Amino acid sequence: MISIIMKNFPTPTPFDCLPPQAVGQTTFSRKQVVFHQGMIPQALFHVASGAVILERHTEAGQKVVLHRAGTGDLIAEASLFSSAYHCTCIADSDATLIALNKQAVLRMMATNPEFAGALVKKMARQVQRYRRQLELRTILPAVDRVLAGLSDGWLQGSVMQFASDIGLSHEATYRALSTLVANGKIQKTGRGKYVALS
Amino acid sequence: MISIIMKNFPTPTPFDCLPPQAVGQTTFSRKQVVFHQGMIPQALFHVASGAVILERHTEAGQKVVLHRAGTGDLIAEASLFSSAYHCTCIADSDATLIALNKQAVLRMMATNPEFAGALVKKMARQVQRYRRQLELRTILPAVDRVLAGLSDGWLQGSVMQFASDIGLSHEATYRALSTLVANGKIQKTGRGKYVALS
């Protein structure tokens, strides 16, 4: 029964129904800025390939990685209803993004139920991810958190990225990884690559 | 222009349009469990009055407060697409919740654009809140984090609640508050009540 529900709104690119002129495809190279925190949102983006980092700059000037979006992810959905991007988006690798005009999306949302459903579903997933991320950050000590994060599959990009995601300094993360390897809890499969055992 | 967009989907209880039989009103007393993590989701809830705590229990058994939802908030929306509640919901005070049948909501979402829009908007807000919460937790040291959280208006309930929200032990939070008062950064306005000074 549940599986039926899950299929109500097809996941694969629900943005086909948008008018062509509302959709723009753009390629970005690593480190290139897609949009800046504070800018007036013109569009939201669908990651067609590659990955981008969503980060925020605190008042103190430190940067916080909020999310690393990969292929298939939707970003800046929250900007649909806000008058400024709440974070900065930077390409983490060469990436292809599909820009979706904000107005067009709002219009489509009001007329195409399937589209709206897909949007809700995407956002629900994101909420769950954030929840898990918050949960991870309460795990102490670092070794346990790293193991939990690793088991969850958060280590996809670099270890530094992983460290940011789970809220540790990269040094602490490396140390925890070393410890876990020494304890036989995880295995090192390459430079900056690890897998959880058991 | 933005204001117009914001008004596209009226915030006040967009659930009126649901069929009456899909809506159930229930009252809960403090500490009463609304639903348990792991249960199969039958409904999502709209907080009509009072407040509830959404918490999660990690593998290690520690609890993490994910969110404190107050009057007007929608909870368990993420469960719309998942086969189990991802957190436990407990009334934080006497509260009145409106239960919205999951199936009915899914159906309504597919047929009523306005409803779907309201849902998307609610979730967008939630996403932003989580993002901010994650951002807060990267702020070090504790004094800075507490000040930031206070300025953001996170201290609404008890200090212990606030401490949970920003990811500190309550002791550390109290100490930070004391320090901030001593520094003249904030002002104490009563037992467990503080306000940030410009």
Next chain:
DNA sequence: CGAAACGTTGACCGTTTTCAATTACAGTGG
């Protein structure tokens, strides 16, 4: 009135952050 929960503060200890330094790659231009 007593229990339970919150508010508050102090001290101690373990962890993490930070600072610092070294190694290892990957890309770039000569």
Next chain:
DNA sequence: CCACTGTAATTGAAAACGGTCAACGTTTCG
């Protein structure tokens, strides 16, 4: 093909920080 440069990966040591334990005053509520 190689030196050159920037970034990631690693590890060490010291200092700072926050968690935990402990204790006590205070408010709330049955």
